[in-house]
Amino acid sequence: MKQYKKKQERRNILRAGISLASAPLLGSLVSCSREQPDLKVQEAQDAAQVTQAPPTLLPTEALNDRVILVSGAPGNVLALETDNGQVLIDSGSATMAPSVQLTLQESLDDSTVHTLINTHYHTDQSGGNALFGEAGAAIHSHEITRQWLSSDHYIPAEERWFSALPVIGRPTHTFRDKEEMTAGAESIEFGYLLEAHTRGDTYVFLRDSNILAVGDVASPLRDPALDWYAGGWLGGRVDAMDDLLEVANADTLIVPAYGPVMTLAEYQAERDMMWHLWERCSTLVNNGRSAQDILDTGVMGEIDRTFDDPYKFLYDTAKGLWAHYTNFGGNVV
Ligand SMILES: [Zn+2]
Numbered sequence: 001m002k003q004y005k006k007k008q009e010r011r012n013i014l015r016a017g018i019s020l021a022s023a024p025l026l027g028s029l030v031s032c033s034r035e036q037p038d039l040k041v042q043e044a045q046d047a048a049q050v051t052q053a054p055p056t057l058l059p060t061e062a063l064n065d066r067v068i069l070v071s072g073a074p075g076n077v078l079a080l081e082t083d084n085g086q087v088l089i090d091s092g093s094a095t096m097a098p099s100v101q102l103t104l105q106e107s108l109d110d111s112t113v114h115t116l117i118n119t120h121y122h123t124d125q126s127g128g129n130a131l132f133g134e135a136g137a138a139i140h141s142h143e144i145t146r147q148w149l150s151s152d153h154y155i156p157a158e159e160r161w162f163s164a165l166p167v168i169g170r171p172t173h174t175f176r177d178k179e180e181m182t183a184g185a186e187s188i189e190f191g192y193l194l195e196a197h198t199r200g201d202t203y204v205f206l207r208d209s210n211i212l213a214v215g216d217v218a219s220p221l222r223d224p225a226l227d228w229y230a231g232g233w234l235g236g237r238v239d240a241m242d243d244l245l246e247v248a249n250a251d252t253l254i255v256p257a258y259g260p261v262m263t264l265a266e267y268q269a270e271r272d273m274m275w276h277l278w279e280r281c282s283t284l285v286n287n288g289r290s291a292q293d294i295l296d297t298g299v300m301g302e303i304d305r306t307f308d309d310p311y312k313f314l315y316d317t318a319k320g321l322w323a324h325y326t327n328f329g330g331n332v333v
Helices: 007-015 023-033 039-050 097-107 129-134 143-149 234-247 264-286 291-297 310-323
Strands: 060-062 067-070 077-082 085-089 113-117 138-142 153-155 160-162 173-175 178-183 186-193 201-206 211-215 253-256
Touching (some): 067 097, 077 097, 129 138, 201 234, 211 234, 234 264, 234 310, 264 291, 264 310
Parallel strands (some): 085 113, 113 138
Antiparallel strands (some): 077 085, 186 201
């Protein structure tokens, strides 16, 4: 399969432990050029948000007799019930986490969460970490996700600073490539997806249930997001989607961070769309075209989907391609 040239070399670099720019480094670089607001104020604002509204029951969907999908947190949270409590995949936002907790208490016999796995560092997937960490959950993530969650960092798209999670909410167990665990009757595999949406994306495969949580690496509801500032880019996205096709089979239920459970065919269709965008956008960026230029070519009209904000997607795509131009033989300077 045609791929950009340096993929394997990059993976080898990561496996050798020579990490690329990490979250703390990026954060410190930004802090050199911009005055940092009082983080205590931000923390107080975040804490106030958490207490704004009483928790409410969220929609649930039973995917089998031991796995339920909680939605509206604001994204999806997956819960696996075992004899001694639950494994949770993502924790929802800080605001919604109490509602996730209430929903789990109402839906499952034993609402103790003993294990939490974060698919990536974004606050809508990790904002409830502290709540479940305080309740005793061991928190697993990719090592780079732990770095982001443990560091104050700037969020360019929102023009604000993020305060590191309190220690109780930070991942306690990290991995770099792949990890296995057993929980009740379920064998669980989770692994790294290189630079697909952030630089710390993780898939979680409930092998016996044949349910695959992919975080924001598939996005059937919202525009696919490429967090270029954290290392996500279109080439990494397509590669990661291909890697997941090797994990899934025709009967796998694929759970994105937002939106409905996907069949393999639906997932394949999104992968093919991203591949088309990769082929067109990488060529255009390689020829010096801007996001607006690409929009003007009508590329977004060539796919079977209407994006809410096509310019933002192309802007983030171009940013990511610039950051990775040596990976696909580009001459962008
Ligand atoms: Zn995300």
